Amino acid sequence: MTRKQKKVLIRICVSASMLIALALLPEDFPRLSFLPEGPLGRLPRLLLYLVPYGIIGYDILRKAFRGILNRQVFDENFLMAVATLGALAIGFLKTGDFVEAVAVMLFYQVGELFQGIAVGRSRKNISALMDIRPDYARLETPEGAEETDPDEVPVGSVILVNPGEKVPIDGVVLEGESSLNTAALTGESIPRDVKPGDEICSGCVNMSGVLRIRTTRVFGESTVSKILELVENASSLKSRSETFISRFARYYTPAVVFGALALALLPPLVRGLFLGLSPEWGEWIYRALTFLVISCPCALVISIPLTFFAGIGGAGKAGILVKGSVWLEELSRTGIVVFDKTGTLTEGVFQVTAVHHSPLSDEDLLEYAALAESSSSHPIAVSIRKACTRPLDLSRVSHVEEISGNGVRVLVDGKEVACGNARLMERLGVPCVECHETGTIVHLAVDGAYAGHIVISDREKPEAKEAVAALKAAGVRRTVMLTGDRDAVARQVAERLELDQVYSDLLPEDKVSMLEELLKSRHPKEVLAFAGDGINDAPVLTRADLGIAMGAMGSDAAIEAADIVLMDDNPLKIAKAIRISRKCMRIVRENIFFALAVKAVCLVLGALGIANMWLAVFADVGVMVLAVLNAIRALFTGK
Amino acid sequence: MKKTYKIEVDCANCANKMECAASKVPGVESVTVNFMTQKMNVSFAEGAEPAAVMKEVLKACKKVENDCEIEL
Numbered sequence: 001m002t003r004k005q006k007k008v009l010i011r012i013c014v015s016a017s018m019l020i021a022l023a024l025l026p027e028d029f030p031r032l033s034f035l036p037e038g039p040l041g042r043l044p045r046l047l048l049y050l051v052p053y054g055i056i057g058y059d060i061l062r063k064a065f066r067g068i069l070n071r072q073v074f075d076e077n078f079l080m081a082v083a084t085l086g087a088l089a090i091g092f093l094k095t096g097d098f099v100e101a102v103a104v105m106l107f108y109q110v111g112e113l114f115q116g117i118a119v120g121r122s123r124k125n126i127s128a129l130m131d132i133r134p135d136y137a138r139l140e141t142p143e144g145a146e147e148t149d150p151d152e153v154p155v156g157s158v159i160l161v162n163p164g165e166k167v168p169i170d171g172v173v174l175e176g177e178s179s180l181n182t183a184a185l186t187g188e189s190i191p192r193d194v195k196p197g198d199e200i201c202s203g204c205v206n207m208s209g210v211l212r213i214r215t216t217r218v219f220g221e222s223t224v225s226k227i228l229e230l231v232e233n234a235s236s237l238k239s240r241s242e243t244f245i246s247r248f249a250r251y252y253t254p255a256v257v258f259g260a261l262a263l264a265l266l267p268p269l270v271r272g273l274f275l276g277l278s279p280e281w282g283e284w285i286y287r288a289l290t291f292l293v294i295s296c297p298c299a300l301v302i303s304i305p306l307t308f309f310a311g312i313g314g315a316g317k318a319g320i321l322v323k324g325s326v327w328l329e330e331l332s333r334t335g336i337v338v339f340d341k342t343g344t345l346t347e348g349v350f351q352v353t354a355v356h357h358s359p360l361s362d363e364d365l366l367e368y369a370a371l372a373e374s375s376s377s378h379p380i381a382v383s384i385r386k387a388c389t390r391p392l393d394l395s396r397v398s399h400v401e402e403i404s405g406n407g408v409r410v411l412v413d414g415k416e417v418a419c420g421n422a423r424l425m426e427r428l429g430v431p432c433v434e435c436h437e438t439g440t441i442v443h444l445a446v447d448g449a450y451a452g453h454i455v456i457s458d459r460e461k462p463e464a465k466e467a468v469a470a471l472k473a474a475g476v477r478r479t480v481m482l483t484g485d486r487d488a489v490a491r492q493v494a495e496r497l498e499l500d501q502v503y504s505d506l507l508p509e510d511k512v513s514m515l516e517e518l519l520k521s522r523h524p525k526e527v528l529a530f531a532g533d534g535i536n537d538a539p540v541l542t543r544a545d546l547g548i549a550m551g552a553m554g555s556d557a558a559i560e561a562a563d564i565v566l567m568d569d570n571p572l573k574i575a576k577a578i579r580i581s582r583k584c585m586r587i588v589r590e591n592i593f594f595a596l597a598v599k600a601v602c603l604v605l606g607a608l609g610i611a612n613m614w615l616a617v618f619a620d621v622g623v624m625v626l627a628v629l630n631a632i633r634a635l636f637t638g639k
Numbered sequence: 640m641k642k643t644y645k646i647e648v649d650c651a652n653c654a655n656k657m658e659c660a661a662s663k664v665p666g667v668e669s670v671t672v673n674f675m676t677q678k679m680n681v682s683f684a685e686g687a688e689p690a691a692v693m694k695e696v697l698k699a700c701k702k703v704e705n706d707c708e709i710e711l
Contacts, residue, residue, distance in 0.1 A: 004649075063705050070702045116649055123675055238655070246655065305651035305674070313675045 001117060008113045015056035016106055022048055023099050042096050046088065049098035057084060057105040074253035076296045080108050082257075086289040087613060094282040104293060104617040111298075111621030115628045119306060122313075122632045132184045132203040132224055134168035140212070150219040161211045166203065170222040171213040173198045178209035185227065186319040186568035203227060226559055227567075230321050239325040241588050245304045249297050256295035263607055264288035283609070290606040293616035299595040303627035304588055310634035311584030318637050319567040320577045327563040330546050331581035335526030337476050337574065338518060340511075340540070341483035341490065343533035344550055345467075345497060345571060346458040350379050350440070352387035353459060357433045358444075358452025363389065365452055369444055371397050372410045372419040380440055383456050403427075407442075418445040425450070438489040458485075460493060463572045468497050470575035474582070477526070480518060482511050482540075508536045515540050531574055533558065548574060576637070584634045591627045598623050641682040642689055647708035648674065657707055660699040666692035679709060 001009070057080075064081035087101035136147040140158040150168040153159065158174065161167050167180070179191035185203045194200055200213060203224035219225055264287075268279035308325035315322050322328050342348045355362040370388035373381035374397060385392070399411040406427065407420015418428055422443060425432040430445040432453070439457030443450070461467075468479055480501040483490045490504035503514050515530065522528050530537075530544035533551050541547030541561040549558030551569030559565055566573045602619040605611035611619075648654050654674035661670045661679070666687035671680045681696065683689055690711070697709045 066705055072703055119650065123677070242655070246652075301652040302650050305655055309651050309673075309675045 002120065005113060005116055005120075008109060008116075011055050012106065012109055012113065015052040015102070018052040018055070019049075019099065019102050019106065022052070039093050042092055045096070046092050046098060049088075049091075049102055053084070053088070053098075053102045053105060056102065056109055057081075060105065060108070061085075074257060076298050076301075079253070079257070079292050079296045080105065083289045083292040083613070086285065086292075090282055090286055090289075100613050104613055107617045107621050111624050114625055115302065118625075118628055118632060122310060122635050125635065132166065133228055134166040134202065134224065137168040137219075138162070138165075150222075153215055153219060155215055155218055157215055159213050159215060161206045161213060163206055163208055163210065166205055166224075167200055167211075167213070168202055168222075168224070169213075169215045169219050170202050170217045171200055171215040173200055173211055174214050175212040176209050178211050179207050180204040181207050182568075185223070227321065230323065230559065230565065239308060239329040241329060241585075241592075242305055242308060242325060245300055245592075249301050252297055253295075256292065260288040260291045260295070263291055286613075287606060287609050290611060290613045290616045291603060293613060294599060294602040294606050294611070294619055296620045298620065299599075299624040299627040300592065302624060303591045303595070303631040306628060307584055307587050307591065307631040307634050310632055311580060311587075314635040314637040315577060315580045317635075318573070318576060318580070320573055320580070321565040321567065322577075323563050323565070327546060328581045328584055330527045331529070331564065331578055332585040333525060333527045334529045334546065334578055335477045336480065336518065336522050336528045337471055337478075338480045338482060338515065338528065338530045338544065339499070339571070340530075340532035340537050341481050341485060341493065342458060343569070344531055345464045345481065345493065346460050348458065348533065350383040350456050351459050352383055352454055353439060353457050354437060354455040356435060356437075356453055356455065357450075360446075360451055365444060366454070367392075368412055368417050368446060368451070369419050369442060369454055371412050372408050372417050372444075375400060376408070380442065380456055384442065384454065387454075415447050419443075438486075438492045457489070460497065461569075461571060463570055465497050467571035467575060468499060470572060471578070474575045474578045476575075476578070482506055482514055484508070484511075508539075511537060511540050512543055515543055519543075519545070529574075531571065533569065548577070580634075580637050583637075587630055587634050591630055594630075595623050595627055640689065641680065644679045644681065644693070645710040646672065646677055646679045647710075648672070648677065648704065649706055650674075653704040653707060656703045657700045660703045661696045664692060664695045664699050667696060670696075 060077050061081050063077040067075055067078055084101045084105045087104065088098060091098040091101065134150055137150040137153045138145045138160040139148045139153055140160055145160050153169055159169065159171070163178070173194050173196050175196055177193070177195045179193045180200070182192055182201070182204045184205065185201065191207060192204070194211070199216070200211070202222040264285045268281050268284045271277040272279035308328060311328050312322045312325065315328070322331075339345050352366070355365055358365045366384065366388040367390050370385045370392055371394075373384050374392055374394055396413050397410055401409045403409060403420065403424060406424040407418065409416065409418045411417070418424060418430070419442060421441070422432055425443045425445060428445060428448070430448060430450050432443045432450055435441045435453055435455060437455050439455045442454045442456065444453065445451055471479055478501065479499045480503070481490065481494050481499050482503050484506050485504055487504040490502050494502035506514060519528055527545045529546040529548055530540055531548040531550060532541055533549070538557045538561040541549060541558065546564065547562040548564045548566060549562030550566045550571065564577060566577070598619055602611055602616065606616060646657070648657060651674045654672045657679070658670055658672040661667060661672070661681070666684050668682045668684045670682070673680070681693070683692060693709070693711050697711065700707050700709065
């Protein structure tokens with residue numbers, strides 16, 4: 001509890017005990033004999049009740065008064081002030097009952113306090129999790145390590161990170177091995193191992209060894225700053241529900257005030273002037289005041305923005321950054337998800353996935369291939385060298401002959417090794433076996449005899465299939481893949497992942513026009529989301545209704561262009577984000593419906609004189625508390 | 640120029656009200672109030688003096704939400 005809240009709690013206790021004590025006094029207790037019966041005789045009693053009323057309600061009265069001065073008249077403070085002051089006036093003039101007015105104020109404050117505590121708790125929860133701002137950087141200087149402001153560390157300087165500390169600035173590891181906890185960034189607590197030469201993202205927590213890091217960016221451009229900026233700027237774009245509620249409140253509150261006014265004035269006038277009955281002013285004014293208390297729109301105006309804040313916070317905790325509540329709303333209506341292939345559904349790195357038809361052992365074949373390709377920097381050659389587990393002794397290689405567009409011919413240990421595509425084999429007159437798998441095929445011949453082939457392809461992410469299935473389960477109607485890759489490869493990937501549609505052989509600019517086509521095909525209320533890794537698909541990210549950038553740790557272009565940023569590159573997070581948004585929107589709808597329904601029923605009861613002010617304040621405070629608790633549910637995103 | 644200020648505000652709707660009020664202050668180009676992190680991000684218009692502008696922002700915010708606080 002904050003200081004403010006403690007103060008309110010004390011006020012509630014004091015005022016409540018005073019109220020109980022006063023209520024226990026005999027009806028006519030401070031009966032001063034020199035005062036006449038009637039209102040004047042009730043004056044001492046009123047004055048007594050004004051003490052607990054003042055203690056509990058002074059700030060509401062002050063706020064209401066200031067609101068009037070600042071021409072922000074119609075808010076909940078105004079409603080409560082008018083209702084309670086009115087009830088006191090009726091008590092004074094007619095009934096002599098002052099308990100009600102004080103109690104209404106009391107319950108209102110209890111509700112506010114409760115709401116404040118609940119919200120504060122959950123807020124602290126979230127901000128602790130999102131607290132990734134490093135306080136200092138340990139800069140290496142000739143005089144030893146020195147703690148400095150991360151903002152003042154120039155690019156290229158060397159910093160030290162001890163175990164347990166946050167990495168303050170992006171850089172490259174110079175010395176030391178350790179594992180990093182990336183939970184604050186990605187929501188996943190799988191540690192990442194780093195060794196010298198590895199790039200390292202700020203915001204991770206160093207867990208085991210001391211690391212020496214050469215910074216590659218200034219603090220302001222480091223991952224951690226970018227993320228903080230995103231988190232702090234979230235919510236700048238308001239969702240339709242929020243704008244609806246604030247617009248609603250703008251008309252609603254004046255409307256109920258005038259409604260209450262009508263309820264207070266019209267029936268007595270009609271009764272008195274036309275029906276010849278007694279006007280019963282007191283009764284109708286009392287009903288109007290009850291009406292005011294019920295109609296207080298707190299539950300809505302408090303809980304709807306809170307739901308979005310909580311939803312964005314909960315998503316952030318899971319490593320999903322949402323740039324504004326409007327995107328959360330859009331996300332919940334996603335009907336079509338379009339993927340980029342490379343880097344989104346696949347790893348984006350070429351790997352040897354198979355070795356076929358080889359009379360030699362796989363390792364021997366890979367070693368020959370790696371030696372043959374040892375001088376090439378082509379990505380295919382690199383992936384072959386990576387796949388070869390043995391150390392490469394380059395002195396074994398001689399007579400390298402590159403055959404442009406076909407491959408290479410070299411001597412390894414005196415044996416002639418030819419390594420390349422099918423055309424090379426044809427040229428050498430070696431019959432080669434066609435491969436049934438898709439990907440890039442590298443054939444090998446040793447001393448003129450066929451020695452098998454190596455399949456190199458971009459590997460699908462292990463979660464890719466599950467991710468597509470999860471999207472379907474989350475209610476996405478269509479999944480589409482766009483790729484610049486060859487048709488055969490694309491088709492096979494799409495089939496394995498069970499995607500609905502695939503468009504292949506696309507240049508980056510084709511992707512935009514393809515997306516335009518897809519945008520035309522969606523249903524009117526449906527949202528098309530595009531998920532990409534931000535590498536050469538930034539225009540598509542911007543063009544889609546909803547751009548989701550994956551693996552954003554480090555890619556600025558993606559962060560800029562996207563509406564939703566997934567911190568790691570796990571495509572399963574897309575379905576999770578959709579589930580979070582759906583939950584959030586469901587809560588919003590529940591709250592709107594529930595609050596309005598209860599209010600409507602109570603308003604009618606109040607106008608008919610069935611509900612009294614006690615029921616009114618319970619309806620108001622109860623609905624608010626329930627709505628707030630419901631809103632906080634959006635924080636918890638589950639698995 | 641962009642600056643971040645710590646704020647104190649009790650309810651999400653009040654945060655929205657503050658944001659709305661602050662964005663209308665001359666010299667403020669755009670502003671976002673984050674209720675969850677209790678931060679106000681202000682980007683100032685060219686040539687505006689942040690200290691002076693923020694004084695006005697605080698005044699404007701106090702008008703709509705008397706309870707709020709901005710650490711200047």
